[in-house]
Amino acid sequence: MPTCLGIDAYLATGRLKHGEEPAPVRGKMPRDLSLKDWRARRLRTKKGRAVYARRKAVAEAPFGQIKQVRGFWQLLLSGLAKARGEWALICLTHNLLKLYRATVAA
Known part of the structure; x- marks a missing residue:
């Protein structure tokens, strides 16, 4: 999906309560998702959670x-x-x- 100037950004689309885990995703990414839904699903992957968790340390x-x-x-x-x-x-x-x-x- 979208990248800007070669940057592979991970952006939050909403908030979770403290200690709440996002529902894991399985399978290929559907093609008919909106941009917001695409970003939200991307953050729920293992890689997405690992990348986003580093945001405060970088x-x-x-x-x-x-x-x-x-x-x-x-x-x-x-x-x-x-x-x-x-x-x-x-x-x-x-x-x-x-x-x-x-x-x-x-």
């Missing part, structure tokens, strides 16, 4: 730290090249601060 924590702790909420420069450069500078300073704090604490 890259969300640094973004939250940069936004909340450093107070960086928006890019100041316009244009793709300038925005990429600004973001690279923010990431560099974030990582340098982490290294500095790790060596001072040791």
Whole structure:
């Protein structure tokens, strides 16, 4: 089904209560599913659950730290090249601060 720019995204379509397990799926994916139903069924597969479970461990924590702790909420420069450069500078300073704090604490 759909991929955008080669990205194989796993997106939530609803919520489950704490401890509630989604109904497992079996067999081939039906062709007549809507996009929302297709995504929901995809998340109920073993691979889908494993991929989606990693979402908090991958890259969300640094973004939250940069936004909340450093107070960086928006890019100041316009244009793709300038925005990429600004973001690279923010990431560099974030990582340098982490290294500095790790060596001072040791």
